[in-house]
Amino acid sequence: MAMAMVMEELRIASTTWSWKPAPCWSPKPSAPVSRMPSSNGTWVALHRPYGPCSPSPTTTSPPSLVDMLRWDKLHTDAIRRKATAGGDVVLEPDKPIVDVQQSDYKMQASFGIGTGGRSGSSSSSSRISRPSAIDDPILAQPMSIDTSIDLPWIQCAPCPMPECYPQQNALFDPRRSRTSAAVPCGSAACGELGRYGAGCSNNQCQYFVDYGDGRATSGTYMVDALTLNPSTVVMNFRFGCSHAVRGNFSASTSGTMSLGGGRQSLLSQTAATFGNAFSYCVPDPSSSGFLSLGGPADGGGAGRFARTPLVRNPSIIPTLYLVRLRGIEVGGRRLNVPPVVFAGGAVMDSSVIITQLPPTAYRALRLAFRSAMAAYPRVAGGRAGLDTCYDFVRFTSVTVPAVSLVFDGGAVVRLDAMGVMVEGCLAFVPTPGDFALGFIGNVQQQTHEVLYDVGGGSVGFRRGAC
CATH class of the missing domain: 2.40.70.10 (Acid Proteases)
Incomplete structure (x- = not known):
């Protein structure tokens, strides 16, 4: 039959x-756990930048399908070139750089960087309970989520135009965070940058990330506190403090939270504490999703x-x-x-x-x-x-x-x-x-x-x- x-x-x-x-979908108290990550888990909310669930909606129009797919081809072509070239970008000088960006289907989340003037004792622990930096307008940093890049980075003051792109929220200023420090040259963390290393300046480790699709970022390699949610803070989190970019990045984000398989990624830096796994859910345009570290969002599932x-x-x-x-x-x-x-x-x-x-x-x-x-x-x-x-x-x-x-x-x-x-x-x-x-x-x-x-x-x- x-x-x-x-x-x-x-x-x-x-x-x-x-x-x-x-209108933005939000779960009711009686909603099944499969629709929402556990409140006890280590997770952050994800959203689409043009969706009603975005905490900082952009005032610009969504990109056209033509622009999104044009960006998609550039991006995937670049990944293919890097994939078998040891991570180095294979330059094609005959092909001009096309200034486009992916926006609508890119997932974004807000992370707290630094501790500012908040009170509380510092700790070397990877997970501590403390007041959240996510809601602080100076410290909160909306970042895109990218599994094809290893090194997390955000734009940092000073970051003059046109070396930097005009982001909607305030620039992160490491001078205003009491837990911020540059990674010193000669340190193990600086040595582990590998292909992302870009030498030293005033004994401060420098980094360079080339996406291979016309975009790049460079600056100082830093450590600071990273707030994932109101009860979870990762101390001594390593990230790039960008003082110059090339190409077009979305103004609705401050940088990229990278989840690639390399040593520098958020996953690698938190694996010893939460486990060597992560998950996410890409929401439809009218919903919120999530990023969970350590395993499934609802735990035990x-x-x-x-x-x-x-x-x-x-x-x-x-x-x-x-x-x-x-x-x-x-x-x-x-x-x-x-x-x-x-x-x-x-x-x-x-x-x-x-x-x-x-x-x-x-x-x-x-x-x-x-x-x-x-x-x-x-x-x-x-x-x-x-x-x-x-x-x-x-x-x-x-x-x-x-x-x-x-x-x-x-x-x-x-x-x-x-x-x-x-x-x-x-x-x-x-x-x-x-x-x-x-x-x-x-x-x-x-x-x-x-x-x-x-x-x-x-x-x-x-x-x-x-």
Whole structure:
């Protein structure tokens, strides 16, 4: 007997597919714990910069889909170049730097940096209870979350224009924090910078981070207190105090909280205290998500995750988190795609926007998706570089086929309907070729808690977590 195709309804906020966020979703006291991280956990809230849940909403308009996907290609091309080059950027002088930024799908969170004039005894402990710096307008720093970079950094005073970018909140001034200090040259921490090291200045360790997509930051390597939530402070947290940038960064953030696999990342600096794992949930536009250190956000819920092994590849820099796809399901039916085409692996990434599949797999997905969507008129030529787009002007809701990603180890991850389409288009693109390095983008990760269990060697997925 033929299996019925699994379909999902996707409601359209506007007949023109312009994004109009609903009021911010907030959990009720009776809401199940799976919808919100435990109040006892070590976590911070995540939000989308243009969403109603943002604590510091921007006054500018959201970027267009064209601009976001243009940035996405630059970003993923740069990661591919760095991935097999020991982390060094392979320069291509014939290609001009394109000044674009990713904004709408980038996750952001507020972190407290420094201790300012607050009272309380200092401590060398990694976790202490003390008044929070998150709510202090001088110390609170909204930062983007990035799993493809190792070294956390924020802009610091003095930071004159045009060397720095104009951020919306006040610059962090290390001179006003009583726990701030520069990392001295010759110290172990300075030596561990490796490829991020940029020499010394006045016996202060200097750093340099090149994203490879036209953006870079440089300055002094510092230590200070990092407030994660009102009851959790990481003392002697190491980060870059940026005094110069290149390229275009979002004015709604002060810098980047980096979660890559290198020694300098937030994960590595807190692993001994909280555990060598973290998770996050990318929210839909009208919700809040979370970042949890040490494991699943609700604690003890690791068994509810569909897991796939982390891929260890000595030819790929340890910054990146690699997984391997084995197949794709559309409407509950496995597509006829040879698993070997996924051999290049895929990077789990918090800042890449849409998933990139091997061309063989993408063509099979496109064919099956178009067949299931035959009732809706397609847009000739596509939109914004996406080749499978639809005209939904006459519809208030649309039924789309369920799409699931099948990973090594048997994990089957069914995507949220908003993770299948973006602005009326199939939200996938092909990689440069079969066996090329792919990406699992954050559009597809929406509403899933993604667990990076680095110590356990796996990545887990839990649907409907935010």
